[in-house]
Amino acid sequence: MTDATPSTQNGxxxxxxxxxxxxxxQIALRRQKIRALMLIAPLLLFVLISFIAPIADMLFRSxxxxxxSETLPRTVIALEDWGYDDxxxxxxxxxxxxxxxxDLSEAEELKVHTRLGSRLNYETTGMSSLFRKTGxxxxxxxxxxxxxxxxxxxxxxxxxxxxxxxxxAPGISEVLPExxxxxxxxxxxxxxxxxxxxEEQPEDFLYPMLFRDLVRHPADRVAAYDGPNADMLAAxxxxxxxxxxxxxxxxxxxxxxxxxxxxxxxxxxxFSSPYTAGYFLSSxxxxxxxxxxxxxxxxxxxxxxxxxxxxFMSMVIMGSCILLGYPIAYLLxxxxxxxxxxLLILVLLPFWTSLLVRTSAWKVLLQQQGVINDILVWxxxxxxxxxxxxxxxxxxxxxxxxxxxxPFMILPLYSVMKTIPPSYVRAAKSLGATDWxxxxxxxxxxxxxxIGAGSIxxxxxxxxxxxTPELVGGTTGTFxxxxxxxxxxxxxxxxxxAALGTILLAVVLVLYxxxxxxxxxxxxxxx
Amino acid sequence: xxxxxxxxxxxxxxxxPLMALAGAGFGFLVGTANDAPFIGLLLGALCGAVLSLxxxxxVPSPRAGIAAATVLFALAGFALAGTGGLIGGAVIGFVxxxxxxxxxxxxxxxxxxxxxxxxxxxxxxTFKFIxxxxxxxxxxxxxxxxxxxxxxxxxxxxTPAMLSFDPEGYxxxxxxxxxxxxxxxQALANSVQIAPAATLISVTLGTLAAIGLSQPHVPFRRAxxxxxxxxxxxxxxxxxxxxxxxxxxxxLQGTYIGVVLAHxxxxxxxVIITVTATLVGFDQSLTRAAANMGAxxxxxxxxxxxxxxxxGVISGGLFAxxxxxxxxxxxxxxxxxxxKTLPWQMFTGLREQISPTILAVATILVVxxxxxxxLVELLRRRSERLRGLSPx
Numbered sequence: 001m002t003d004a005t006p007s008t009q010n011g012x013x014x015x016x017x018x019x020x021x022x023x024x025x026q027i028a029l030r031r032q033k034i035r036a037l038m039l040i041a042p043l044l045l046f047v048l049i050s051f052i053a054p055i056a057d058m059l060f061r062s063x064x065x066x067x068x069s070e071t072l073p074r075t076v077i078a079l080e081d082w083g084y085d086d087x088x089x090x091x092x093x094x095x096x097x098x099x100x101x102x103d104l105s106e107a108e109e110l111k112v113h114t115r116l117g118s119r120l121n122y123e124t125t126g127m128s129s130l131f132r133k134t135g136x137x138x139x140x141x142x143x144x145x146x147x148x149x150x151x152x153x154x155x156x157x158x159x160x161x162x163x164x165x166x167x168x169a170p171g172i173s174e175v176l177p178e179x180x181x182x183x184x185x186x187x188x189x190x191x192x193x194x195x196x197x198x199e200e201q202p203e204d205f206l207y208p209m210l211f212r213d214l215v216r217h218p219a220d221r222v223a224a225y226d227g228p229n230a231d232m233l234a235a236x237x238x239x240x241x242x243x244x245x246x247x248x249x250x251x252x253x254x255x256x257x258x259x260x261x262x263x264x265x266x267x268x269x270x271f272s273s274p275y276t277a278g279y280f281l282s283s284x285x286x287x288x289x290x291x292x293x294x295x296x297x298x299x300x301x302x303x304x305x306x307x308x309x310x311x312f313m314s315m316v317i318m319g320s321c322i323l324l325g326y327p328i329a330y331l332l333x334x335x336x337x338x339x340x341x342x343l344l345i346l347v348l349l350p351f352w353t354s355l356l357v358r359t360s361a362w363k364v365l366l367q368q369q370g371v372i373n374d375i376l377v378w379x380x381x382x383x384x385x386x387x388x389x390x391x392x393x394x395x396x397x398x399x400x401x402x403x404x405x406x407p408f409m410i411l412p413l414y415s416v417m418k419t420i421p422p423s424y425v426r427a428a429k430s431l432g433a434t435d436w437x438x439x440x441x442x443x444x445x446x447x448x449x450x451i452g453a454g455s456i457x458x459x460x461x462x463x464x465x466x467x468t469p470e471l472v473g474g475t476t477g478t479f480x481x482x483x484x485x486x487x488x489x490x491x492x493x494x495x496x497x498a499a500l501g502t503i504l505l506a507v508v509l510v511l512y513x514x515x516x517x518x519x520x521x522x523x524x525x526x527x
Numbered sequence: 528x529x530x531x532x533x534x535x536x537x538x539x540x541x542x543x544p545l546m547a548l549a550g551a552g553f554g555f556l557v558g559t560a561n562d563a564p565f566i567g568l569l570l571g572a573l574c575g576a577v578l579s580l581x582x583x584x585x586v587p588s589p590r591a592g593i594a595a596a597t598v599l600f601a602l603a604g605f606a607l608a609g610t611g612g613l614i615g616g617a618v619i620g621f622v623x624x625x626x627x628x629x630x631x632x633x634x635x636x637x638x639x640x641x642x643x644x645x646x647x648x649x650x651x652x653t654f655k656f657i658x659x660x661x662x663x664x665x666x667x668x669x670x671x672x673x674x675x676x677x678x679x680x681x682x683x684x685x686t687p688a689m690l691s692f693d694p695e696g697y698x699x700x701x702x703x704x705x706x707x708x709x710x711x712x713q714a715l716a717n718s719v720q721i722a723p724a725a726t727l728i729s730v731t732l733g734t735l736a737a738i739g740l741s742q743p744h745v746p747f748r749r750a751x752x753x754x755x756x757x758x759x760x761x762x763x764x765x766x767x768x769x770x771x772x773x774x775x776x777x778x779l780q781g782t783y784i785g786v787v788l789a790h791x792x793x794x795x796x797x798v799i800i801t802v803t804a805t806l807v808g809f810d811q812s813l814t815r816a817a818a819n820m821g822a823x824x825x826x827x828x829x830x831x832x833x834x835x836x837x838x839g840v841i842s843g844g845l846f847a848x849x850x851x852x853x854x855x856x857x858x859x860x861x862x863x864x865x866x867k868t869l870p871w872q873m874f875t876g877l878r879e880q881i882s883p884t885i886l887a888v889a890t891i892l893v894v895x896x897x898x899x900x901x902l903v904e905l906l907r908r909r910s911e912r913l914r915g916l917s918p919x
Binding site for chain 1: 560562
């Protein structure tokens with residue numbers, strides 16, 4: 001700037017290449033920002049895809065419920081006008097049964113009706129067997145008389161080519177709406193089987209729909225249709241009034257009398273929307289029934305108990321970690337550095353040792369034929385007959401998890417206590433405080449941030465623990481995470497697992513936010 | 528200034544009763560094991576008192592005294608209960624001998640100021656004792672596993688043969704099983720294939736991102752940091768569930784690549800944390816100096832920045848490695864039988880067919896973790912020295 005001419009001194013300052021200094025600094029800053037982002041981008045992308053996307057998927061799954069409206073699209077629409085009316089409603093009309101008939105015929109061919117059955121079985125027991133039974137029965141209904149009557153009337157009704165010509169005609173979906181819809185199902189079935197539509201004889205379920213379409217319209221409406229095979233259709237319209245009819249409602253009730261029950265229809269209706277709060281309601285021991293939200297029966301209320309137990313046991317574990325970790329951290333921070341580094345290894349060794357090693361060690365120590373019981377028996381403190389039960393219960397889980405999580409309490413506590421100047425306590429004592437007062441009024445308040453950091457860390461870790469409760473928890477010492485794992489791998493109720501996981505995640509994130517407030521994410525230290 | 532005189536220790540009124548008490552404790556333990564608790568109690572008290580009297584009066588050298596007590600009690604133990612008794616007796620003798628001198632020479636006051644009241648001294652020693660007990664709680668379970676892994680029987684506890692130090696009671700058969708059993712070997716091979724690949728991904732991407740994050744101007748720094756650290760905060764079971772759902776959607780569930788990706792994501796926070804911590808002390812003027820002398824950014828990175836942050840990168844890598852190597856929840860869900868890792872095999876072993884081979888594996892893993900711990904500690908010191916944070 002020394003060689004700046006007087007004329008530029010009044011204007012903006014310029015950098016070496018003549019651009020205003022302010023602008024050139026902005027450009028440099030922007031370049032720096034972009035470079036930093038470019039360095040971060042690959043990892044950010046990686047974490048977003050490999051970690052954040054799965055979490056988002058889980059959140060989505062906890063409300064997703066498209067299976068009902070995808071498998072039974074027509075039934076769901078037909079049910080819209082039907083009300084459950086606290087179980088006093090009559091079963092829905094013939095229209096709904098007709099819709100169900102086509103939906104189930106398609107689902108049975110595509111082999112998806114059992115999946116829907118198991119999905120609805122989570123809400124109302126018996127649904128799974130009902131759908132399996134109906135899937136077997138739907139092809140054997142008496143509805144074949146329609147096909148026979150149409151074909152007797154005109155053999156062209158048996159010819160795939162005539163059907164294709166009719167169904168491809170413009171405006172047919174207005175004349176024969178239900179038939180057209182059933183025809184699209186038929187097309188999807190054939191595509192899934194890799195069959196040619198021109199060679200396969202039309203399936204039975206098309207004819208009842210054709211019958212229903214035709215009886216509904218007055219003859220002149222059908223006569224207005226002038227596409228291919230109009231004569232065949234007109235002849236059929238003229239004849240259908242004399243056809244022998246079959247009630248689909250009766251056919252379904254024949255297969256299983258549950259189809260007359262408003263409960264079943266209410267459940268289908270209640271879970272017909274593509275998104276549902278049902279899983280979340282189940283996670284808090286409520287239930288979405290046709291009549292609205294109800295409490296689960298007493299015997300099935302386990303989730304609140306499990307959440308409560310998880311929180312309670314995490315508190316106990318956190319408490320015992322504070323109790324055991326505080327003296328150690330105090331000792332470490334008041335010893336000369338050389339000694340404390342040596343003792344710190346005793347804390348870090350368990351920290352570095354595999355979780356399964358530590359869990360198996362506790363299994364070895366605590367079991368009834370284990371080391372601790374053996375020693376007690378040898379010493380004569382416990383009779384051989386009544387050895388202590390210390391594993392597969394809450395006690396075992398608490399002991400093992402306290403041991404596993406203790407380093408996570410000691411390390412943050414130690415790093416806080418190291419920064420407390422010893423002169424404060426000395427000053428307090430020289431002013432006449434007793435040992436206890438000096439500790440409680442001067443030292444302890446300064447160590448509280450360490451307790452806070454350690455407690456939240458231990459609490460966050462323990463409420464999501466799976467392995468240790470699974471191995472040493474038995475039935476009374478298991479956590480909510482064990483239930484999540486059970487729903488993923490055994491009961492296959494993924495939606496419920498996702499909802500339970502979402503609730504747990506929400507709790508953890510709130511705690512994480514608190515932790516960030518107290519300690520800061522950047523200040524997490526690793527020994 | 529008046530010099531405080533060390534208060535003398537009263538042998539008869541202070542040391543002897545305490546030693547009798549300690550002896551009584553040991554005597555009671557030995558007595559109950561031999562079905563005569565009361566006699567053991569009395570004999571033990573007598574032994575403790577007499578020992579301390581003799582040591583204090585006639586053996587001024589602590590080292591000789593403790594050795595003598597150890598040998599004496601060991602011989603008595605051997606006469607009473609063979610080899611096991613020998614060891615037990617030696618331990619009791621050593622403890623009693625040491626305790627006697629500790630009390631008699633006033634060393635129990637060592638950590639307290641001379642003006643401390645007896646109550647303060649008592650509390651000081653109780654506190655030390657409590658801490659020792661907690662350290663015992665931390666270490667004992669891990670240490671117990673090691674001798675048990677040499678058990679000759681298929682038991683999870685000490686057999687009488689082991690307690691009497693009979694060589695027959697010990698064997699390497701569980702280690703032999705580990706090294707010959709195809710299940711365990713397959714699990715080991717899988718672990719060895721998955722962990723390094725996951726570590727490589729986390730370290731490369733993590734180091735780059737950490738360098739980016741430690742630049743002075745980073746937009747959305749907090750949000751980005753929160754996302755990158757999240758795999759460490761989200762409970763494993765939730766990560767596992769989410770990954771299971773998502774990876775089965777995109778066909779990665781049950782594949783080697785799926786497990787590696789999942790483990791790499793879990794290891795990333797550790798790399799980010801350690802490397803950013805190292806970069807906090809990094810002097811940015813060094814890179815400017817390098818650039819000033821004509822080095823391009825790549826040369827600057829590899830010749831100037833990398834050697835200085837290398838300890839942090841390696842210890843981050845070790846953390847990522849151990850995360851993957853120890854991880855079991857995510858692999859249980861994301862992996863299939865073909866990706867069964869060592870921890871998975873241990874998990875099923877513990878849950879279903881309990882075999883002491885697990886203890887042999889556990890011992891091997893403890894040894895590995897001791898090695899890793901040493902390595903990380905050395906790296907940390909080297910890093911602090913390089914950055915001039917500590918004089919050592």
